[in-house]
Amino acid sequence: MTNPHIGNTGVNFDDEESRQCFLAGLVIRSLSIGTSNWRCAETLGNYLAERNIMGIYDVDTRAITRRLRQDGSLIGVLSTEESKSDQELLEMSRSWDIVGIDLISDVSCKEPFEWVESTKPDWDFNNHERNSKTYRVIAYDFGIKHNILRRLASYGCQIIVVPSTWPASETLKLKPDGVLFSNGPGDPSAVPYAVAIVKELLGKVPVFGICMGHQLLGQALGGKTFKMKFGHHGGNHPVHNIQNGRVEISAQNHNYAVDPATLPKGVEVTHINLNDGTCAGLAYPALNVMSLQYHPEASPGPHDSDCVFRDFVELMKSVKYRA
Ligand SMILES: NC(=O)CC[C@H](N)C(=O)O
Numbered sequence: 001m002t003n004p005h006i007g008n009t010g011v012n013f014d015d016e017e018s019r020q021c022f023l024a025g026l027v028i029r030s031l032s033i034g035t036s037n038w039r040c041a042e043t044l045g046n047y048l049a050e051r052n053i054m055g056i057y058d059v060d061t062r063a064i065t066r067r068l069r070q071d072g073s074l075i076g077v078l079s080t081e082e083s084k085s086d087q088e089l090l091e092m093s094r095s096w097d098i099v100g101i102d103l104i105s106d107v108s109c110k111e112p113f114e115w116v117e118s119t120k121p122d123w124d125f126n127n128h129e130r131n132s133k134t135y136r137v138i139a140y141d142f143g144i145k146h147n148i149l150r151r152l153a154s155y156g157c158q159i160i161v162v163p164s165t166w167p168a169s170e171t172l173k174l175k176p177d178g179v180l181f182s183n184g185p186g187d188p189s190a191v192p193y194a195v196a197i198v199k200e201l202l203g204k205v206p207v208f209g210i211c212m213g214h215q216l217l218g219q220a221l222g223g224k225t226f227k228m229k230f231g232h233h234g235g236n237h238p239v240h241n242i243q244n245g246r247v248e249i250s251a252q253n254h255n256y257a258v259d260p261a262t263l264p265k266g267v268e269v270t271h272i273n274l275n276d277g278t279c280a281g282l283a284y285p286a287l288n289v290m291s292l293q294y295h296p297e298a299s300p301g302p303h304d305s306d307c308v309f310r311d312f313v314e315l316m317k318s319v320k321y322r323a
Contacts, residue, residue: 001028002065006057008032010040011047017145021047022107022185025078026055029062054078072229073098073255098255099227103186104194104212107143108164115139115161117146118153125303134158135177135316140166142184142194142212147297152180155309165193168200178206178316181213183295188215188225188256195219202287206319208312209291211254214282217291218258221267221284228278231255235301237294238274241281247274248305251298258282258293288319 006028026048035043048055056078068074075093084092118124137157139149142164152159160174164184171179179201181194188195198220201207209217215225232252239248252273260269260279271281271292280293290312296305 001026002061004029004062005032006030007044008035009037010035010043012037012039012041014039017147018107018143019109021051021053022143023048023053025053027059027061027064027076027078028055028057029059031057054080068230073227073231099187100190101186102190104142104164104184104191107185108141109161110163112160112162112166115149115159116153117150119147119150123299124154125299126306135313135320136160136175137178137180137316138162138166138171138174138176139180140164140182140194140197140213142182142191142216144182144184145295145297147299148180148182148210151297151306151309152312155313157313164191166197168197171197171201172204176205177320178208178312180312181207181209181216181291183210184212186212187227188212188219191216202289206288206312206315207290208308208315209282209289210297211293211295214291214293215254215256215258217289218263218279218282221263221282221289223263223267224259225256226259227255228257232273232275232278232294235298239280239294239305240272240274241270242272243270243283246304249302250280250294250296250305251301252294254293288315290315 031045045055075096077089077092079089079092135157137152137159139159139161141161144161149159149161162171181198194216198216202220207217218225231254235251237250237252239250241248257278266284266286268283269279269281270283273280282291283289292305292308294305296308
């Protein structure tokens with residue numbers, strides 16, 4: 001965390017975004033000595049300890065951030081074994097790399113399940129123009145954030161979540177109006193089985209990709225993804241939505257991006273990250289494809305991108321009534 005003071009609001013369970021905390025470790029500058037928030041259910045320290053997640057404080061995280069901005073992402077090691085020599089720690093760091101590793105399999109659900117919960121009315125920030133029709137959506141879980149499912153449900157979707165390896169043929173048997181490819185950790189080139197599923201569904205049903213889902217779509221359309229110097233991580237990334245000319249302030253968390261120069265003709269770049277000009281969204285109207293590189297469902301920050309869920313519903317609607 002770059003913010004120096006962490007833990008002052010504690011942790012609440014309503015804000016958890018997956019069935020389990022998949023964090024490997026947390027590095028912060030200073031841990032708040034007290035918690036004060038009306039939603040707080042537990043302190044950050046206890047939350048991590050109960051889940052056996054390593055956390056370290058009193059680290060100059062801003063110095064680390066400056067180093068990473070200069071050199072690009074680096075591998076670090078966190079250990080509780082004080083007996084390890086510097087040499088052993090260096091060897092540990094060299095034994096792991098994010099590139100080429102399938103991080104999806106461990107976090108994806110193992111069986112399909114139905115999702116019904118929508119955003120609680122008190123928290124819903126955009127309940128006008130709601131679609132009353134119900135659209136059936138199959139959501140591929142590559143590490144899906146629950147708020148994506150809540151937002152889809154709030155926009156009138158009936159959702160079945162399926163594992164990352166769920167065959168395209170089984171999805172089509174469920175006669176969906178649309179398919180969502182979720183966010184998920186790691187290198188999109190390390191999961192060719194997922195790209196193959198996406199490819200098989202292209203053109204057969206409207207699809208929406210978010211983050212990892214967007215990268216898998218990029219590859220399925222014939223494009224390439226690449227690892228960025230240090231990625232995009234934060235709640236305030238400006239994005240130019242080319243379709244309506246607006247700038248959206250968005251939440252982003254990814255290390256890879258789609259290289260638009262590698263995409264075939266007909267694929268449109270719909271969104272651009274204004275910090276570095278990278279591709280932040282795609283559309284391929286001929287195949288009813290749309291995708292975003294960032295998190296339209298993220299609600300701790302601005303809600304500028306929430307309307308993309310309505311766009312997906314509109315896409316499903318237009319295909320349904322054309323058929
Ligand atoms: N948030 C995500 O889905 C991350 C996307 C991808 N795995 C990356 O790190 O680039």
